[in-house]
Amino acid sequence: MKNKTQTGMIARRFLKHKMAVISLVLLTVLVFLAVLAPLIAPYSPTKPSGKFSSPPSEEHILGTDKIGRDMFSRILYAAQVSLEVGFLATLISTAVGVLLGLVSGYFGGAVDKAIMSFTDMVMSFPYILLVLVAAAIFQPGKWSIILILGFVDWPGVARLVRGNVLSLRETNFVKSDITSGMPKRYILFSEILPNTIAPVLVYATSVFALSILDEAALSYLGMGVQPPTPSLGNLLNGAESLSVLTGKPWLWVPAGVVIILLVMCINFVGDALRDAFDPRNE
Amino acid sequence: MWKYILKKILLAVPVLLGITIIDYAIMSLAGSPLDMMVGPRISEAAVASRAAQWGLDQPVYVQYWHWLVEVFHGNLGYSYKSYQPVADLIRSHVGPTLLLMGVSMILGLLIAIPAGIYSAVHRYEKRDYAVVSASFLFSSIPGFFLSLILIYFLNVRFGLLPSSGMMTAGTGGDFADIARHLIMPAIVLAVGVAGGNIRYIRSAVLEILEMDYLRTAKAKGMGRRIVIRKHAFRNALLPIVTVIGMQIPTLFGGAVIVEQLFSWPGLGLVTMSAVMGRDYPVIMGVCLLSAVVVLVSNLLTDILYAIVDPTIKY
Amino acid sequence: MANEASVLEVRHVFKDYRIAGEKTLFSQTFHAVEDISLEIRQGETFGVVGESGCGKSTLARLMVCLEKPTSGEVYFQGTRVDQMPEGQLRRLRPKFQMVFQDSGSSLNPRKRVQDILREPMLYHGIGKRTQIDQRVDELLEMVGLPVEMKDRYPHAFSGGQRQRICIARALSLNPEVIVLDEPVSALDVSVQAQILNLLRELQKKLGLTYVFIGHGLGAVHYVSHRIAVMYLGRIVEYGTSDDIFDHPVHPYSKALLDAAPVADLHARDRVRSSLKGEMDETPPSGACPLFNRCPNARPACRTFENIMREVSPGHFAVCDRAREERACGNIS
Numbered sequence: 001m002k003n004k005t006q007t008g009m010i011a012r013r014f015l016k017h018k019m020a021v022i023s024l025v026l027l028t029v030l031v032f033l034a035v036l037a038p039l040i041a042p043y044s045p046t047k048p049s050g051k052f053s054s055p056p057s058e059e060h061i062l063g064t065d066k067i068g069r070d071m072f073s074r075i076l077y078a079a080q081v082s083l084e085v086g087f088l089a090t091l092i093s094t095a096v097g098v099l100l101g102l103v104s105g106y107f108g109g110a111v112d113k114a115i116m117s118f119t120d121m122v123m124s125f126p127y128i129l130l131v132l133v134a135a136a137i138f139q140p141g142k143w144s145i146i147l148i149l150g151f152v153d154w155p156g157v158a159r160l161v162r163g164n165v166l167s168l169r170e171t172n173f174v175k176s177d178i179t180s181g182m183p184k185r186y187i188l189f190s191e192i193l194p195n196t197i198a199p200v201l202v203y204a205t206s207v208f209a210l211s212i213l214d215e216a217a218l219s220y221l222g223m224g225v226q227p228p229t230p231s232l233g234n235l236l237n238g239a240e241s242l243s244v245l246t247g248k249p250w251l252w253v254p255a256g257v258v259i260i261l262l263v264m265c266i267n268f269v270g271d272a273l274r275d276a277f278d279p280r281n282e
Numbered sequence: 283m284w285k286y287i288l289k290k291i292l293l294a295v296p297v298l299l300g301i302t303i304i305d306y307a308i309m310s311l312a313g314s315p316l317d318m319m320v321g322p323r324i325s326e327a328a329v330a331s332r333a334a335q336w337g338l339d340q341p342v343y344v345q346y347w348h349w350l351v352e353v354f355h356g357n358l359g360y361s362y363k364s365y366q367p368v369a370d371l372i373r374s375h376v377g378p379t380l381l382l383m384g385v386s387m388i389l390g391l392l393i394a395i396p397a398g399i400y401s402a403v404h405r406y407e408k409r410d411y412a413v414v415s416a417s418f419l420f421s422s423i424p425g426f427f428l429s430l431i432l433i434y435f436l437n438v439r440f441g442l443l444p445s446s447g448m449m450t451a452g453t454g455g456d457f458a459d460i461a462r463h464l465i466m467p468a469i470v471l472a473v474g475v476a477g478g479n480i481r482y483i484r485s486a487v488l489e490i491l492e493m494d495y496l497r498t499a500k501a502k503g504m505g506r507r508i509v510i511r512k513h514a515f516r517n518a519l520l521p522i523v524t525v526i527g528m529q530i531p532t533l534f535g536g537a538v539i540v541e542q543l544f545s546w547p548g549l550g551l552v553t554m555s556a557v558m559g560r561d562y563p564v565i566m567g568v569c570l571l572s573a574v575v576v577l578v579s580n581l582l583t584d585i586l587y588a589i590v591d592p593t594i595k596y
Numbered sequence: 597m598a599n600e601a602s603v604l605e606v607r608h609v610f611k612d613y614r615i616a617g618e619k620t621l622f623s624q625t626f627h628a629v630e631d632i633s634l635e636i637r638q639g640e641t642f643g644v645v646g647e648s649g650c651g652k653s654t655l656a657r658l659m660v661c662l663e664k665p666t667s668g669e670v671y672f673q674g675t676r677v678d679q680m681p682e683g684q685l686r687r688l689r690p691k692f693q694m695v696f697q698d699s700g701s702s703l704n705p706r707k708r709v710q711d712i713l714r715e716p717m718l719y720h721g722i723g724k725r726t727q728i729d730q731r732v733d734e735l736l737e738m739v740g741l742p743v744e745m746k747d748r749y750p751h752a753f754s755g756g757q758r759q760r761i762c763i764a765r766a767l768s769l770n771p772e773v774i775v776l777d778e779p780v781s782a783l784d785v786s787v788q789a790q791i792l793n794l795l796r797e798l799q800k801k802l803g804l805t806y807v808f809i810g811h812g813l814g815a816v817h818y819v820s821h822r823i824a825v826m827y828l829g830r831i832v833e834y835g836t837s838d839d840i841f842d843h844p845v846h847p848y849s850k851a852l853l854d855a856a857p858v859a860d861l862h863a864r865d866r867v868r869s870s871l872k873g874e875m876d877e878t879p880p881s882g883a884c885p886l887f888n889r890c891p892n893a894r895p896a897c898r899t900f901e902n903i904m905r906e907v908s909p910g911h912f913a914v915c916d917r918a919r920e921e922r923a924c925g926n927i928s
Contacts, residue, residue: 121297123531172696173701173702178689179662180769181686181769182715182716182719186715195705195706213422220424245434263421264422271481
C-alpha cells in the first residue's frame with residue numbers, strides 16, 4: 001500500500017519536469033521504432049533497393065546511400081544496434097560497478113584498498129586510449145565494442161555504490177541485523193543493495209547516454225560496429241567525403257540528429273529521475 | 283601541508299605503476315608489432331632479428347621490466363616506425379595538443395561559469411530552463427557530428443576557416459594563421475566542456491546560495507549582485523577547481539578524436555597512428571605522459587582544495 | 597545477591613580508537629572505554645549514566661559484540677563471546693539484542709514492518725512460516741501497535757511508534773538481555789514515559805534483563821535497579837538505584853544528580869556549575885580523572901588507582917576521599 005504511494009510520489013515529482021516527460025515519450029517512440037525495425041522498415045537495410053545516392057523521395061523518404069540502400073531503413077536498424085550496444089554496455093558496467101562497490105564498501109580493509117586503487121587507475125586514465133587500444137586488440141565489431149564500453153564505465157558506479165555502502169553500513173538497521181546474527185549476504189543483498197538502487201539508476205542513465213555517444217564516435221572512426229551492419233556512428237562515416245558532406249546531406253544529417261535526440265532524451269530523463277529520487281524534495 | 287603533499291605523491295606512485303602495467307598488458311594482448319611487418323617482401327630471418335633487437339622474443343613481464351628500467355634512466359625508447367626517440371616525438375607534438383586543450387578548456391569554462399551562475403540565480407525561471415536545455419544539447423552532440431556541421435558551414439559553404447592542420451602549408455604559421463586553424467577544433471571541444479559543466483556549476487552555486495550565511499548577507503540588505511560576487515563565487519571556486527581536474531582525461535579523449543578529424547598535428551594524431559601500427563614504445567610513452575598529467579592534476583586539485591577550503595583537514 | 601546468576605559480564609574491558617593524525621603522519625589513540633568490569637544479573641535493569649561522550653555507547657556496543665574490546669573479556673551466561681568465531685557467535689547473538697537511540701535509521705526505509713520483524717525469525721528458524729506470521733501480530737500487540745499497521749513502511753510511523761517497532765524486533769528472537777542505548781532520548785517527554793512503562797511491563801512479563809544507557813538521570817532512575825556512573829571512559833561509582841540517588845559519594849555523581857531534576861537539555865550546563873572546566877580537559881597522567889574539575893581535589897588525588905572499593909554493601913566507588921568522608925559519617 002505504502003509502497004504505491006512511495007512510487008507515486010516519485011512519479012509525481014518526475015511528471016513535474018515537462019522536458020523529461022516529453023523526452024520520455026519521444027524516447028519510447030524511438031525505442032519502439034528501433035526495436036520494431038524489422039516490421040516498420042520498408043526495405044532491407046543491407047540490400048540495395050533503389051538508385052544510387054538518390055535524394056529523399058516518396059519511395060525513399062530519407063533517400064538512398066551510395067549503393068542504393070534505403071536510408072530510412074538503415075537508420076531504424078542503426079538505432080536498434082546503437083541502443084543495444086549502449087544498453088548492454090551500461091548493463092555490464094553497472095553490474096560490475098555495483099558488485100565491486102558492494103564488496104569494497106562492505107568488507108573494507110585490504111579488499112577495499114585493492115579494488116579502489118584499481119578503480120582509481122582505470123578512472124585516471126584517458127579512457128579513449130583504453131578504448132582505442134582495446135579496439136585494436138579485438139576484432140572490431142558489435143560485441144567487442146559492448147565489452148570495451150562495459151569495461152570502461154564501471155569505476156564511477158563502483159565509487160558511487162561504495163560510498164553508499166559505507167554510509168549504510170553505519171546505519172542502525174544494519175547494526176541491528178548484525179546483533180540479530182543475520183548473515184553477510186542478507187545484509188548486503190537484502191538491506192544495503194535495495195537502498196542503493198535509486199542513485200545507481202540515475203547514474204546508469206548517464207552511462208547509457210555516454211555509451212551511445214562513444215559507440216557512435218568509435219564506429220565513426222571505423223573501430224566500432226563494422227559495415228554492413230549499420231550503426232548511427234558508421235552511417236556518418238560517409239560524410240568524410242566532400243561530395244557527401246556538401247551535396248548529399250540526407251546521408252549524414254538524419255543519423256546525427258537521431259543520436260542527438262536519443263542522448264538528449266536519456267539525459268533529460270536521468271536528470272528528472274535524480275530530482276524525483278532525491279528525498280530532500282519531499 | 284608539505285607532509286600532506288608528500289603523502290599524496292607517495293600514494294600516487296603505485297597508481298602510476300599500476301597504470302603502466304595495465305597499459306603494457308592490454309597492449310601486449312593487442313598483438314605483436316611484428317605481425318604488421320610480415321609480408322612477402324620480408325624474410326622470417328629479418329623478422330626474427332627485429333624481434334631480438336626490440337626484445338619482443340622475451341616474455342611480456344621481462345619486456346615490461348626492461349621498459350621500466352629504461353624509463354627510470356630517462357629513456358622512453360624509440361619508435362618502431364620512425365626510429366625517432368619517443369621523447370622527441372612526444373616533445374614535438376605535445377605543444378599543439380596543449381594549445382588545443384588549453385584554449386578549449388578556457389573557452390568552455392568561459393561559457394559554463396557565467397551560464398551556470400546565471401542559471402542558478404534565475405532558478406526555475408524560463409531563462410534557467412533555457413540554459414539547462416542548452417547544456418543538455420551541448421553534451422548530447424557527438425563531437426564528430428558537430429565537426430562535420432562546422433566544416434560544412436565555416437569551411438565548405440562560406441570558406442571562412444581552414445578545416446585541417448595547424449597552419450597553412452608552406453608558411454611558417456603566424457599567430458593569426460594558427461588561430462584561424464584553431465577555431466573549429468577548439469569550439470568542438472569547448473562545447474563538450476561547457477555542456478557538462480554548466481549543470482555542475484549551476485548546482486554548486488545553488489547549494490551555496492541556499493546556505494545560511496548568504497541568507498544573512500541578503501537579510502543585511504546587501505544587493506544580490508554583491509552577494510553573488512563577494513560570497514557565492516568565492517565558495518563556488520571549490521567545485522570549479524575540482525571540475526578542471528576531472529576534465530583532463532575526458533578532454534584528452536576528446537582531443538584524440540578531434541585531432542583526427544581536423545588533422546591537428548598533436549599527440550592525439552600520434553597516438554592514433556601508434557595504436558593502429560602497434561608502435562609499443564610510442565603508445566607506452568603517451569600513456570605514461572597522460573597518466574602523469576592526470577595524477578599531477580589530481581594532486582594539484584587536492585592542494586588547491588586544501589588552500590581554498592581551510593576546513594579540509596590534511 | 598550471590599545466588600542471582602550473571603547473564604552478561606564484562607571484565608577489564610578497554611576500547612581504544614585511533615584518530616587519524618591531523619598534523620603528523622601518525623595517529624593518536626583515544627581511550628573510549630578504560631578498564632570497566634561489570635556483572636549484569638538475571639532479570640534486573642542495569643542503568644549506565646554519564647554525559648555524552650563518556651563512552652557509554654561504546655560500552656553498549658561492546659556488550660552486544662558490535663565491537664571487539666581492545667583488551668578485556670565479555671561473557672554471556674558464563675561463555676566468553678568476544679573471541680568467539682563469527683559463525684558460532686551468530687547463533688548466539690539473538691540472545692542479546694540492542695535498541696538504538698535514533699529509531700529513524702534503525703529501520704530499513706524500504707521494508708514493510710512485517711518484513712523487518714519476520715526476516716530474522718525466518719533466518720533463525722523460529723517456527724514455521726505461519727507461526728512466524730502469527731508471532732509478528734503478537735509482537736506488534738505486545739508493544740502496543742495496531743496489527744493492521746504491519747503492511748506499512750517505517751516512514752509512516754512517529755518516532756515513538758518506530759521505537760516500539762525496534763523493541764518488537766529486539767523481542768522477536770526471544771532474547772535474554774536487551775541493551776537499550778538511550779532508547780528514549782530522542783523522543784518527546786510524554787512519549788518517553790510511555791516507552792519506559794512499556795519496557796517495564798515487558799520486563800515483568802518476559803523476565804528480561806536490561807542494560808539501560810542514558811544521560812538523563814530521571815529516566816535511568818525510573819527503570820533501573822542498579823546504576824553505574826561513567827566518566828571519561830571509566831565507571832566511577834555504582835550501586836543500587838537508591839544508593840546512587842540518595843547517597844551518592846563520588847563528586848561526579850553528586851554533580852550529575854544536582855542536574856537531575858531539570859530537563860535533560862540543561863543537565864550538562866548544571867554539571868558544569870558544580871564542577872570546574874570541561875569534560876575533555878585531560879587530567880595529569882596518573883591522577884584521578886576528575887582531578888582538574890573536582891571541587892575537593894587534594895594533592896593525594898594525583899596518584900590514583902582505578903579500584904572500586906565498597907562503600908556500603910553493594911555500593912562501590914573509586915574516590916578514596918569520598919569513602920573516607922562517608923566512613924566518618926559526615927556525608928555532605
